[in-house]
Each structure stands twice: as C-alpha cells, then as structure tokens.
Amino acid sequence: MKLSQRKIELQLRHPFTIARxxxxxxxxxxxxxxxxxxxxxxxxxxxxRYGESIESVQKFLSRLDLRxxxxxxxxxxxxxxxxxxxxxxxSAKAAVDIALWxxxxxxxxxxxxxxxxxxxxxxxxxxxxxxxxxxxxxxEKVHEAEEFPILxxxxxxxxxxxxxxxxxxxxxxxxRVDANEGWKRKELAVEKIKWLEQEGVxxxxxxxxxxxxxxxxxxxxxxxLPLIADENCVRLHDVPNLQHAFDGINxxxxxxxxPTEALAMIHAARACGMKIMMGCMIETSIAITxxxxxxxxxxxxxxxxxxxxxxxxxxGVQIQKGKLILPEGPGLGVTPRT
Amino acid sequence: MKLSQRKIELQLRHPFTIARxxxxxxxxxxxxxxxxxxxxxxxxxxxxRYGESIESVQKFLSRLDLRxxxxxxxxxxxxxxxxxxxxxxxSAKAAVDIALWxxxxxxxxxxxxxxxxxxxxxxxxxxxxxxxxxxxxxxEKVHEAEEFPILxxxxxxxxxxxxxxxxxxxxxxxxRVDANEGWKRKELAVEKIKWLEQEGVxxxxxxxxxxxxxxxxxxxxxxxLPLIADENCVRLHDVPNLQHAFDGINxxxxxxxxPTEALAMIHAARACGMKIMMGCMIETSIAITxxxxxxxxxxxxxxxxxxxxxxxxxxGVQIQKGKLILPEGPGLGVTPRT
Numbered sequence: 299m300k301l302s303q304r305k306i307e308l309q310l311r312h313p314f315t316i317a318r319x320x321x322x323x324x325x326x327x328x329x330x331x332x333x334x335x336x337x338x339x340x341x342x343x344x345x346x347r348y349g350e351s352i353e354s355v356q357k358f359l360s361r362l363d364l365r366x367x368x369x370x371x372x373x374x375x376x377x378x379x380x381x382x383x384x385x386x387x388x389s390a391k392a393a394v395d396i397a398l399w400x401x402x403x404x405x406x407x408x409x410x411x412x413x414x415x416x417x418x419x420x421x422x423x424x425x426x427x428x429x430x431x432x433x434x435x436x437x438e439k440v441h442e443a444e445e446f447p448i449l450x451x452x453x454x455x456x457x458x459x460x461x462x463x464x465x466x467x468x469x470x471x472x473x474r475v476d477a478n479e480g481w482k483r484k485e486l487a488v489e490k491i492k493w494l495e496q497e498g499v500x501x502x503x504x505x506x507x508x509x510x511x512x513x514x515x516x517x518x519x520x521x522x523l524p525l526i527a528d529e530n531c532v533r534l535h536d537v538p539n540l541q542h543a544f545d546g547i548n549x550x551x552x553x554x555x556x557p558t559e560a561l562a563m564i565h566a567a568r569a570c571g572m573k574i575m576m577g578c579m580i581e582t583s584i585a586i587t588x589x590x591x592x593x594x595x596x597x598x599x600x601x602x603x604x605x606x607x608x609x610x611x612x613x614g615v616q617i618q619k620g621k622l623i624l625p626e627g628p629g630l631g632v633t634p635r636t
Numbered sequence: 637m638k639l640s641q642r643k644i645e646l647q648l649r650h651p652f653t654i655a656r657x658x659x660x661x662x663x664x665x666x667x668x669x670x671x672x673x674x675x676x677x678x679x680x681x682x683x684x685r686y687g688e689s690i691e692s693v694q695k696f697l698s699r700l701d702l703r704x705x706x707x708x709x710x711x712x713x714x715x716x717x718x719x720x721x722x723x724x725x726x727s728a729k730a731a732v733d734i735a736l737w738x739x740x741x742x743x744x745x746x747x748x749x750x751x752x753x754x755x756x757x758x759x760x761x762x763x764x765x766x767x768x769x770x771x772x773x774x775x776e777k778v779h780e781a782e783e784f785p786i787l788x789x790x791x792x793x794x795x796x797x798x799x800x801x802x803x804x805x806x807x808x809x810x811x812r813v814d815a816n817e818g819w820k821r822k823e824l825a826v827e828k829i830k831w832l833e834q835e836g837v838x839x840x841x842x843x844x845x846x847x848x849x850x851x852x853x854x855x856x857x858x859x860x861l862p863l864i865a866d867e868n869c870v871r872l873h874d875v876p877n878l879q880h881a882f883d884g885i886n887x888x889x890x891x892x893x894x895p896t897e898a899l900a901m902i903h904a905a906r907a908c909g910m911k912i913m914m915g916c917m918i919e920t921s922i923a924i925t926x927x928x929x930x931x932x933x934x935x936x937x938x939x940x941x942x943x944x945x946x947x948x949x950x951x952g953v954q955i956q957k958g959k960l961i962l963p964e965g966p967g968l969g970v971t972p973r974t
Contacts, residue, residue: 569900570876594712
C-alpha cells in the first residue's frame with residue numbers, strides 16, 4: 299500500500315464568514331492510496347476548531363506507515379492503528395478512511411452505496427449554506443441558490459436580525475440555522491430560538507458553546523425547535539451523552555475520522571432516537587461524495603462544500619433541485635474533472 | 637428475486653435443557669434467495685420466547701413478495717418493507733437479511749468480513765454451552781468440550797449449586813453463566829451472583845426476568861460480575877435503555893432481524909461503552925457463520941449452535957481451540973456438507 303498526499307487550494311465562490319472568522323481560499327489535502335494498481339482517493343479538510351491545520355495533516359500522513367498491513371481491506375486494523383497514533387488528527391484519519399473505502403469499492407467493482415447496502419434513491423435534499431455577509435451579498439447568494447429548496451443560515455452574532463430580515467425579504471424557503479456556538483448566554487439563546495421559530499426555521503445547530511452542555515439542555519427545555527449538536531458531537535462515544543441536550547447530531551467525516559465511524563454514529567443516534575444530519579467543511583467532491591454515499595440513512599443533509607468552491611478538481615455526487623444524486627461508478631464514484 | 641424455504645430438523649447431540657424447557661430435535665427454516673443465477677442462503681431459528689414458531693416463520697416467508705425490489709442490493713428498502721409487515725417475526729426477517737448479504741457477498745465475489753471491513757484474524761474464541769442435566773451427563777459434556785477454553789453454563793433453577801459443583805469437579809476453565817431469567821427475586825439474584833464470583837465466573841447473562849429491569853439495575857449495584865442483557869436486548873432501540881442495568885448486551889441474529897441490525901447494535905453498544913456478546917440458537921452453519929463474520933467487532937462469542945447438532949447440512953465457520961476461523965469463500969462462505 300502506497301499513500302501519497304498533496305495540498306490543493308480551493309477557491310471560494312464568496313468570502314465565507316461564520317461566527318469564528320472569514321476566509322477566501324481554503325486548502326485541503328488530497329490523498330491517494332495505491333495497492334494492486336487500484337487507487338483510492340481520500341481528502342482531509344482540517345478545522346482549527348479541533349486544533350488541526352494543513353501542516354498537522356501533512357505531518358500525520360507523512361509519518362503514517364501502512365506497510366505492516368496486508369491490503370486496504372484491513373480497515374478495522376488500520377483504523378485501530380490510526381487511533382493509536384494520536385488523540386486528534388480527525389481529518390487526516392478521515393482522509394485515510396475515505397481512501398480505504400474508495401479502494402475497497404473499486405476492488406469489488408461496486409459503488410459504496412451497494413457495499414453498504416443503502417438505497418441510492420433515498421438520498422435527502424441538501425441545504426445550501428449562506429454565510430454571514432452584507433445584505434447586498436446575502437441577497438445575491440440567495441438568488442444564486444435558486445435551485446436549492448432548503449437554505450442554511452449562519453447566525454450567532456450581532457447581525458442575526460439583519461441577516462434573517464434580509465433573507466426573508468427575498469425568500470420564504472425552508473431555513474436551517476447554524477449558530478456555531480455563537481450565543482454565549484442561555485437566556486439569549488432561548489430568546490433567539492423562540493424568535494427563529496416564528497421565522498419558520500426548521501432546526502437550530504449548536505446554539506451555545508460545546509463546553510456548556512448543561513446550558514444547552516436548559517435551553518432545550520424552553521424551546522420547540524429541534525437542536526442539533528455540531529461542535530458537541532465529534533466521535534461515536536459522544537452520541538449517547540447528547541441525548542438530554544439535543545434532538546439530533548451533525549456528523550461530519552472531518553470530525554469523526556471517516557465513513558466507518560460515521561456509519562457507527564448513524565446507528566448509535568438511531569438507537570438513541572436522535573435525528574441525524576450530515577454536514578461538511580469546504581471540501582472537494584471526494585469528501586462530499588463519501589458523505590453522500592451514506593446519506594440515504596440520514597434525515598438532513600448539508601453537503602454543499604463542493605458547490606461553494608470554483609475549482610473542484612473532481613466530479614462525484616450531483617445535485618438536482620437539492621437532491622443528492624449518487625454517481626454509479628465503483629467506490630466513491632469520483633473521477634477527475636476533465 | 638425468488639425466495640424459497642424449507643424446514644429441516646436439527647438433531648441435538650444431547651437433549652438440551654434451559655430454564656424454560658427441554659428439547660431433542662430443533663427445527664429451523666432454510667431460505668434460498670435466487671437472483672441472476674446467484675443463490676443467497678439464510679436461516680430462521682424461531683424462539684417461542686418471542687412468540688415465534690416454525691409455522692409463523694413459514695407463514696411470514698410464504699407471504700413475502702420481493703418482486704417490487706430490483707435486486708438483493710436493496711437491503712435498506714427490503715428491511716424497511718419487512719418491518720412494515722409485522723412487529724415481530726424476528727427470525728424470519730433474519731433469514732431474509734442473512735440471505736441478502738450472502739447474495740451481495742457472492743455477487744461482489746468477496747467474503748462478508750471484507751465487505752464489512754472487519755479483520756478476519758480478530759475473531760474471538762467462542763464458549764461452548766453446557767445445558768442443565770444430571771451430574772453424569774454434565775461430566776460427559778465437559779469432556780466432550782475439551783477443545784473449548786471457555787464454557788457457558790445454563791443456570792437459573794433449583795440445581796444451580798449441584799450443576800456448578802459438578803462442573804468445577806471436572807474443570808477449572810473460564811465459565812460464563814446464563815440464568816435465562818431464572819432467578820425471580822432480586823435478593824436471590826444477588827446471592828447467586830456473589831457466589832458465582834467466588835467460583836471464577838466471568839459474567840452472568842440475564843439474571844432476572846426481562847420485564848423487571850429496575851430489579852436488574854438494583855442487582856447490578858450490589859455485585860461485581862458484569863451482567864449481560866439477553867432477553868432484555870432484542871433490537872437496536874433497546875440498547876441505550878440498558879446502560880443503567882447491564883454492562884453489556886448479547887446480540888443474536890434471530891432476535892435482532894439479521895446482520896444489518898446486529899452491526900448497528902454493535903456500534904450503538906460501543907457508543908454506550910457496553911460490552912458486546914454475540915449468541916445464537918440451535919442453528920446450522922448458515923446462521924452461525926453469519927454471526928461469526930461480525931465477530932471480529934465483539935468481545936464475547938457464544939456461537940456454538942452448529943456444534944450442538946449432529947446433522948448440520950452446511951459447512952462454514954470452523955472452530956480451532958475455541959477460536960472462530962472464518963471461511964474464505966464469497967458471501968457467508970458457507971457450502972453444503974458433502
């Protein structure tokens with residue numbers, strides 16, 4: 299097994315602002331895992347929220363030695379090895395896991411949805427994310443998102459009312475709100491969520507900082523909108539501990555170390571009676587398609603990372619009126635854009 | 637897709653007694669799912685504990701119409717359909733699910749452990765079950781079980797002390813105890829478990845009736861041996877609700893409707909920090925091998941159902957000094973015994 303990596307810069311369609319900051323390009327690391335002439339593709343989109351950077355990904359991957367393993371079918375052993383190397387490095391581990399599964403699907407000559415026994419027709423519609431911006435820019439973005447029936451709005455700051463008013467002035471589409479831990483007081487969070495309920499919002503993601511789970515549980519008792527855990531829900535073991543504070547979880551491959559654990563989290567959340575969302579970072583079609591292959595098992599998709607960039611080097615999952623359309627090719631079904 | 641079924645009578649090596657009764661032959665239903673010239677094998681071993689019988693299995697399967705589905709890859713859709721037909725019928729549903737996965741593995745030309753990304757070398761050692769019997773018969777059985785390093789003892793009745801004394805007089809092997817809901821008073825259960833602790837027992841399965849979970853939680857607070865849920869743990873949604881009363885769960889394909897849900901339960905139990913056991917009924921190598929293909933993910937195996945019979949029509953997983961050895965063939969890797 300030979301693992302190679304390269305950094306690429308993704309050009310954002312719009313400068314992207316959430317509660318934590320603004321960016322115009324986003325780098326990711328693309329991974330190629332070669333074995334027996336078959337190449338599995340993977341991708342790491344590190345998040346500073348979890349102490350990761352392009353450098354930390356590159357370091358993790360360049361130190362990784364897969365020679366002791368027989369083949370990419372050794373997913374269980376390789377994943378145990380990855381977790382023995384460090385506590386974090388979620389996105390680097392996700393890159394390896396995605397590449398392993400892409401290889402397995404290609405080797406078996408079957409798309410991953412078939413390998414995983416999921417129904418390609420049951421994919422959900424994805425939301426399209428509108429970043430924090432000026433009213434003019436927001437209007438422009440809403441128009442660009444015309445074909446998406448569901449929008450996701452980034453709130454969590456001083457401009458919440460203005461942002462919402464601007465959006466509602468141009469569209470009555472279903473809205474989902476991501477506060478990205480932005481509301482710091484529980485009374486404020488309750489007030490905001492009750493207001494959003496009036497605005498026809500479907501659910502609210504991570505209203506308050508992840509380190510105050512008790513406050514979020516307090517908020518939940520006082521509001522009607524479902525609360526979805528994002529920053530609070532990183533890996534499998536987090537899931538049962540969120541039942542009292544959230545109605546659902548947002549699984550991201552870049553947090554949970556890849557599709558293997560994402561699938562486990564889907565099952566754990568179902569067992570707990572929680573709703574399941576899958577989200578993403580700014581990512582190419584590699585990582586987005588990996589998540590999309592699992593999406594027939596979930597309730598809400600927010601898999602638009604590849605739509606938010608202008609230079610996606612790959613083609614994979616397509617979007618038709620918001621609905622995720624899985625590719626038919628083996629593995630991820632992702633090919634280089636020609 | 638064409639589904640056929642036939643009933644076969646499994647001859648027990650010894651009349652088999654647990655707290656609920658005694659039997660000498662055990663019937664099961666073998667299922668064959670044919671599509672595109674490939675045959676997937678499945679098996680239902682119904683349990684009266686869950687209101688099932690050979691007749692109920694045959695009725696469920698003969699009414700099942702798989703014609704609306706495209707291929708056995710439609711596992712997600714077919715399972716949703718199965719559950720829409722009835723609340724129970726766990727073993728009949730398991731037969732279909734096993735056959736679907738066997739077909740998928742054969743179609744992909746890969747053993748299921750590869751399809752599921754699990755490590756064939758990480759299979760656990762299985763215990764060998766000693767039923768309730770006379771001291772002479774128990775001695776005989778223990779000798780027969782010579783190659784198994786772990787024995788599972790069925791207790792839960794008047795003869796517990798005698799049974800244990802008899803076994804300990806002939807072997808000092810690791811023992812696991814299954815009380816099959818046999819102890820009806822919580823004080824009695826605590827007393828029994830504290831005594832078993834002295835006898836070098838590893839864990840106790842289902843000490844008390846499943847309908848009194850509060851009593852089991854009460855018992856658990858007063859003993860040191862891990863308690864494993866069997867009758868209390870049927871399907872996925874049961875798992876998180878058992879955390880306060882049990883240390884682990886016993887997953888059986890015949891309770892949980894097959895390997896798809898078994899895998900989900902494994903993940904849910906891991907998320908909850910619970911131990912995972914897989915058990916079985918009296919079954920042929922078809923169902924035992926299906927469970928064994930998942931066993932690299934679990935802590936304790938009790939997959940000896942095919943060893944307890946003399947006329948297993950199939951060959952699949954092998955046992956070497958207790959360790960489960962997975963077959964290399966595609967799908968389950970099960971073939972007719974020649």
